[in-house]
Amino acid sequence: MLTLQVNGAAHQVDVPDDMPLLWVLRDVLGLPGTKFGCGIGECGACTVHVDGKAVRACSLPASLVGDRPVTTIEGLAEDEVATEVTKAWLDIDVVQCGYCQPGQIMAAIALLKSNLHPSDDEIDQAMSGNICRCGTYRRIRAAIRNVAGAV
Amino acid sequence: MPVGTIAISRRRALLGAGGLLMAAMVPQGSLRATTRIVEDQTGPFAPNAFVRIAPDGSITLILPNVEMGQGIYTGEAMLIAEELDVGLDQIQIEAAPPDDAYITKALGTEATGGSTSTIATWTSLREAGAVARTLLVRAAANRWMVDPASCQTEAGMVRHGPTGRTLTYGELAVEAAALPVPTSPVALRDPSTFRLIGHAQHRLDGPAKVAGTATFGIDIRQPDMKFGTVAACPVMGGVLLHVDDSAARKIPGVREVLTIGNAVCVVGDHFWAARKGLEALEITWDEGVNSTVSTETVYRGLHEALQGPAIVAHTKGDAKGAIAGAATRVEAVYQQPLLAHAPMEPINCTVHVTAERCDIWVGTQVPMRARDAAAEVTGLPKDKVFLHNQYIGGGFGRRLEHEYVTQAVQFARQVAYPLKIVWSREEDLALDRYRPAYVDHLVGGLDAHGKLVGLSHRIVGPAVVARWAPEALLPNGVDDDLLAATVETPYAIPAMFLDYARREAPGVVTAWWRGVGGTRGVFVIESFIDELAASAKVDPVEFRRRMTGDHPRARAVLDLAAEKAEWGSKLPEGVGRGVALQYVFGSYLATVMEVELSQMGTVRVRRAVVAVDCGRVVNPDQVVSQIEGGLIFGLSAALFNEVTLEKGRVQEKNFNTYRVLRMNESPAIEVHLIDSTEDPGGIGETGTAAAAAAAANAMAAATGRRYRRLPLTGVQA
Ligand code: FES
Ligand code: FES
Numbered sequence: 001m002l003t004l005q006v007n008g009a010a011h012q013v014d015v016p017d018d019m020p021l022l023w024v025l026r027d028v029l030g031l032p033g034t035k036f037g038c039g040i041g042e043c044g045a046c047t048v049h050v051d052g053k054a055v056r057a058c059s060l061p062a063s064l065v066g067d068r069p070v071t072t073i074e075g076l077a078e079d080e081v082a083t084e085v086t087k088a089w090l091d092i093d094v095v096q097c098g099y100c101q102p103g104q105i106m107a108a109i110a111l112l113k114s115n116l117h118p119s120d121d122e123i124d125q126a127m128s129g130n131i132c133r134c135g136t137y138r139r140i141r142a143a144i145r146n147v148a149g150a151v
Numbered sequence: 152m153p154v155g156t157i158a159i160s161r162r163r164a165l166l167g168a169g170g171l172l173m174a175a176m177v178p179q180g181s182l183r184a185t186t187r188i189v190e191d192q193t194g195p196f197a198p199n200a201f202v203r204i205a206p207d208g209s210i211t212l213i214l215p216n217v218e219m220g221q222g223i224y225t226g227e228a229m230l231i232a233e234e235l236d237v238g239l240d241q242i243q244i245e246a247a248p249p250d251d252a253y254i255t256k257a258l259g260t261e262a263t264g265g266s267t268s269t270i271a272t273w274t275s276l277r278e279a280g281a282v283a284r285t286l287l288v289r290a291a292a293n294r295w296m297v298d299p300a301s302c303q304t305e306a307g308m309v310r311h312g313p314t315g316r317t318l319t320y321g322e323l324a325v326e327a328a329a330l331p332v333p334t335s336p337v338a339l340r341d342p343s344t345f346r347l348i349g350h351a352q353h354r355l356d357g358p359a360k361v362a363g364t365a366t367f368g369i370d371i372r373q374p375d376m377k378f379g380t381v382a383a384c385p386v387m388g389g390v391l392l393h394v395d396d397s398a399a400r401k402i403p404g405v406r407e408v409l410t411i412g413n414a415v416c417v418v419g420d421h422f423w424a425a426r427k428g429l430e431a432l433e434i435t436w437d438e439g440v441n442s443t444v445s446t447e448t449v450y451r452g453l454h455e456a457l458q459g460p461a462i463v464a465h466t467k468g469d470a471k472g473a474i475a476g477a478a479t480r481v482e483a484v485y486q487q488p489l490l491a492h493a494p495m496e497p498i499n500c501t502v503h504v505t506a507e508r509c510d511i512w513v514g515t516q517v518p519m520r521a522r523d524a525a526a527e528v529t530g531l532p533k534d535k536v537f538l539h540n541q542y543i544g545g546g547f548g549r550r551l552e553h554e555y556v557t558q559a560v561q562f563a564r565q566v567a568y569p570l571k572i573v574w575s576r577e578e579d580l581a582l583d584r585y586r587p588a589y590v591d592h593l594v595g596g597l598d599a600h601g602k603l604v605g606l607s608h609r610i611v612g613p614a615v616v617a618r619w620a621p622e623a624l625l626p627n628g629v630d631d632d633l634l635a636a637t638v639e640t641p642y643a644i645p646a647m648f649l650d651y652a653r654r655e656a657p658g659v660v661t662a663w664w665r666g667v668g669g670t671r672g673v674f675v676i677e678s679f680i681d682e683l684a685a686s687a688k689v690d691p692v693e694f695r696r697r698m699t700g701d702h703p704r705a706r707a708v709l710d711l712a713a714e715k716a717e718w719g720s721k722l723p724e725g726v727g728r729g730v731a732l733q734y735v736f737g738s739y740l741a742t743v744m745e746v747e748l749s750q751m752g753t754v755r756v757r758r759a760v761v762a763v764d765c766g767r768v769v770n771p772d773q774v775v776s777q778i779e780g781g782l783i784f785g786l787s788a789a790l791f792n793e794v795t796l797e798k799g800r801v802q803e804k805n806f807n808t809y810r811v812l813r814m815n816e817s818p819a820i821e822v823h824l825i826d827s828t829e830d831p832g833g834i835g836e837t838g839t840a841a842a843a844a845a846a847a848n849a850m851a852a853a854t855g856r857r858y859r860r861l862p863l864t865g866v867q868a
Contacts, residue, residue: 015404015421015423016403016404016423016424016427018427019421019423020423023421023422023423024421026370026421026422027378027420027421027422027423028421030372032366032369032370032372033362033363033364034363035367035369035495035496035544036369036422036497036573037495037496037497037576037806038576038805038806039426039575039576039805040576040805040806040807042805042806042807043495043806045495072363073362073363074363074364086361086362089357089361090353090357090358090361093353093354093357093772093773093776094361095220095354095356095357095360095361096220096221096222096776096780097219097220097494097495097496097542097543097544097545097546098220098356098359098360098361098365098367098542098544099367099494099495099496099544099545100495101360101361101363102363105361105363123814124814124815125815127814127815128813128814128815128816129813130813130814131495131806131811131813132495132783132814133493133494133495133545133547133784133811134220134495134545134780134783134784135779135780135781135782135783135784135812135817136776136779136780137783137812137813137814137817138779138817138819138820139776139779140814141814
């Protein structure tokens with residue numbers, strides 16, 4: 001039995017030791033906002049925050065999370081930076097199919113929390129682990145810049 | 152060439168005349184973020200299949216096409232709302248249930264694909280809105296006993312001009328429903344008075360998608376549902392001989408191991424158990440006849456067909472004679488690889504089969520086909536199969552196929568509980584249905600002034616349409632998708648000869664892929680036009696401009712792109728600038744791209760400038776968005792992608808070996824729209840069609856050598 005702190009609540013789960021956090025979130029806790037894209041840490045669709053840092057949930061066994069707080073796209077309601085980020089996303093209509101966007105948004109929030117005024121290079125560095133097959137990169141970058149400008 | 156002749160026939164071919172029909176969708180994330188099932192809702196005022204107004208004032212628009220990122224929910228809602236005279240903040244959107252009413256005449260089908268949606272619904276959805284508004288006005292005029300001509304509408308209400316009295320649409324719903332629907336056409340708004348169309352509107356699906364609450368097929372959860380993942384024979388046509396599942400069944404959380412003729416499914420309490428179980432299986436396949444197919448087999452077959460018989464697909468004048476008499480002869484062979492779709496949302500399908508009914512939750516571009524397949528597998532009548540279509544996490548043509556639905560139903564009918572099957576990314580790449588490989592041979596003749604006098608062209612490759620919609624194969628055996636961008640060009644070409652040698656790809660199933668014939672054809676034609684320009688020693692933009700003859704819209708986009716991209720200005724060492732001009736999907740595009748090649752051989756696209764004339768624009772910013780995304784999608788393929796085969800097995804496994812353009816590799820993209828009053832053209836695939844040619848031409852400009860094989864970073868002949 002594992003205890004996970006997810007979006008501010010403690011959850012007891014009975015799962016195999018090697019089971020990635022992604023599948024615990026999606027299939028056990030019923031939090032489908034975090035997406036599966038590749039399963040090998042290549043696409044970023046599964047990005048969540050563990051202790052405030054962007055982490056690939058598909059590649060992190062849930063048993064290694066310990067008592068560090070996990071935040072998913074479903075757990076952002078109260079977060080100020082997150083509010084600004086989603087607003088910036090909507091302002092310039094970033095999304096297309098939207099499937100990669102929870103991961104993109106989680107990665108962007110983690111970036112902005114550690115660096116409120118990232119340079120273009122820093123944005124690229126933080127975000128280039130997140131694939132968007134619909135090609136929304138230009139708008140993602142612009143939205144992040146807009147948040148930096150607004151705050 | 153007007154949209155309408157060849158363009159329409161191509162779309163018909165692409166989508167087939169098979170009378171596809173869209174089945175019920177569970178729509179998600181409307182403005183009010185409601186989720187409703189269409190069948191449960193009946194409003195008293197529903198004058199047609201697209202508008203429903205309830206006495207409580209709720210206004211629901213029913214949209215005939217599926218949303219997979221292209222913004223069509225928003226665009227189609229705008230068309231109806233414009234004429235109905237409601238704001239986008241006053242409506243809810245729903246996707247169409249299965250009904251003949253949603254077959255679009257111009258297509259003969261209800262699939263979503265081929266950049267056809269806006270073209271097909273431009274008039275019909277506006278008419279639907281106008282009819283509803285006309286009836287609401289009549290209902291109000293009856294109540295007030297005034298002349299309908301003295302009433303106006305605004306934002307969901309009718310106003311009597313002289314007295315200022317108002318009634319909301321909801322208040323009029325019951326009376327409007329009692330009125331006869333007009334049989335003669337109602338007047339549509341003058342475009343100069345459009346409030347919505349042509350003015351950027353935010354996407355209706357945006358809020359749910361940024362909140363992570365939009366439900367994709369893969370997110371479906373049903374009571375007592377279990378999770379499956381599958382391995383199908385990695386060699387096409389192979390079958391399952393034996394599976395040893397003793398180790399798999401010992402894995403915690405594994406519940407069941409199911410088999411069908413060519414695949415195994417492990418079912419577990421969650422995807423992870425299923426996945427671990429699958430890895431623990433010992434499977435023996437009979438790989439069948441394709442077990443020796445390699446990439447070389449595929450290309451060899453195509454190149455061999457450059458000689459020998461072919462079907463004449465198009466002739467104009469005496470191209471061969473013109474070439475024989477030309478001052479200069481230019482010749483080139485182009486090769487394009489098999490490509491995977493790799494949408495971000497891996498293939499998945501949730502199915503619950505009981506004795507009475509079959510429910511399917513899936514994201515599909517062809518719900519009717521999927522539904523019919525399920526009926527066949529289960530033996531249930533079609534009206535007992537309920538397909539709940541979901542948001543699609545990337546289609547790109549992959550979800551115009553429904554074999555994964557058939558497979559899921561074959562497994563799910565063996566169990567009593569709802570079964571969600573999710574393919575791994577590895578399975579998605581290994582068992583995709585691929586964009587075909589093609590080889591094209593072109594010969595052009597230039598006169599002494601460097602003017603093209605004749606063009607001879609042979610296309611070798613599969614006819615996707617022959618499998619996908621066989622009735623749409625042209626009587627002479629040509630897949631008319633191949634005529635896109637090759638016959639239908641933005642140029643006045645005095646003499647042309649085009650023939651087609653059909654060669655089906657061994658060892659793979661081929662399918663539609665974003666941009667279809669346009670993506671294929673623009674690369675070939677626009678590369679060759681560049682080669683002709685070089686041979687004629689004329690600047691590539693100037694060479695094209697001279698050829699645009701009776702295509703003023705082509706000339707306009709070309710000039711605009713050249714101007715905005717500062718065509719002709721100096722570039723740093725190692726950077727080349729290339730242009731591509733196209734007329735596909737009824738839209739004109741000119742793309743200027745700058746590509747930088749490093750000493751190390753790495754290639755980076757720095758900048759892309761696109762000028763677009765896609766006729767009247769419904770939602771301008773979404774046009775820009777589609778061009779941006781389409782270009783990126785096309786560039787991933789053009790620069791990096793090739794599906795390779797060895798011993799009949801696809802070698803690309805995941806995004807580490809099937810490389811996708813990332814943010815740090817993406818160019819700056821500028822899109823310039825031409826103000827146009829022509830009927831709308833398609834847009835979702837045009838950017839993809841432009842990518843390879845513009846990049847190849849830019850690389851040629853940078854290095855002085857031609858790039859005739861895709862991917863551009865691969866081995867060149
Ligand atoms: S699913 Fe985790 S990085 Fe792709
Ligand atoms: S929006 Fe579709 S994958 Fe990013």
